[in-house]
């Protein structure tokens with residue numbers, strides 16, 4: 001049994017733990033394989049968009065099963081659910097952490113929906129992540145049109161009125177591909193971290209950030225880094241490249257294996273850097 005909660009997994013080392021988006025059997029296997037090869041814990045996550053597609057409860061079930069059989073600790077995580085119903089679905093599937101994203105709401109409403117989902121999560125002994133300040137870009141069906149950086153003045157009120165296990169922040173990070181060079185507001189992150197104290201902070205929109213930016217973020221208190229777009233880019237890139245070597249084969253047996261191994265390699269490198277490689281850059 002290696003299925004652990006977010007609260008547990010973020011205490012296993014002094015770096016950050018990578019959270020990678022899952023879409024199917026092969027992405028899930030690739031992410032777990034990468035973590036096992038690295039020998040570090042991992043967060044296997046799925047967005048509310050993909051989880052709510054017809055029949056995709058099975059993807060959730062296989063994520064939980066793979067976590068239980070893994071040789072490293074794995075947290076199975078629901079990413080960005082704005083509604084109570086999807087959070088309950090993930091809890092019923094056996095996920096060990098859910099994320100209620102009320103970042104598009106006014107502060108009081110965000111606190112209210114966060115507490116409603118937290119109550120159910122705590123009854124089941126699972127962890128909860130919330131978000132304060134919204135991100136630009138699209139992540140698996142959830143779109144935020146206007147970025148709204150996290151206001152440090154709101155952090156104390158939010159954390160004193162909720163009991164979340166991790167808080168996602170908006171400091172210039174974005175979902176999808178960055179337009180131009182990403183710029184992160186580290187002064188803001190530092191201010192937020194000083195107020196949040198021992199509540200772990202989460203950096204979404206990890207695809208496209210530099211190693212220096214990851215290192216500085218981890219140094220300032222980031223304990224979880226979300227990688228979504230890079231999983232898709234890695235998988236589909238490997239698929240196209242392999243298919244084009246022999247287009248008449250339509251090889252549905254070997255191509256997914258190549259894609260799985262490509263995802264594993266990407267996840268392994270990221271997990272190693274987030275766990276310990278960052279220390280060499282600060």
Ligand SMILES: [Zn+2]
Pocket residue numbers: 080139175204205226
């Ligand atoms: Zn996100």
